[in-house]
Amino acid sequence: MTTRLAEPVNIAAIDAGSNAIRLSVARAYSAIDIEPVYSERFPLRLGESVFLRQRFSEETLSKGV
Numbered sequence: 810m811t812t813r814l815a816e817p818v819n820i821a822a823i824d825a826g827s828n829a830i831r832l833s834v835a836r837a838y839s840a841i842d843i844e845p846v847y848s849e850r851f852p853l854r855l856g857e858s859v860f861l862r863q864r865f866s867e868e869t870l871s872k873g874v
Contacts, residue, residue, distance in 0.1 A: 811839045819846075827856035830873060 817836045820843075824831040834847040853873055858866040865873075 811841050813839045813842070825855060825873075828852065828854055830855075 814837065817838050819834065819836055821832070821834045824833075830851045830853050832847070832849045833845070836844045836846055838844070853869065855865065855869060855873065858864070858869060
């Protein structure tokens with residue numbers, strides 16, 4: 810049996826991968842009762858210049874911010 814939280818908890822996660830940055834926001838009512846609230850994906854090729862120059866380009870950093 811899962812205990813319900815006294816009040817819902819808002820949770821957010823950011824995933825910065827080599828091809829995109831993702832944001833997910835959810836509301837948790839218990840450990841297994843989680844409601845997705847918002848999700849967004851921004852295509853950004855973070856790995857494009859890193860593998861050649863060992864750093865992000867200024868353009869990539871500006872887009873990521």
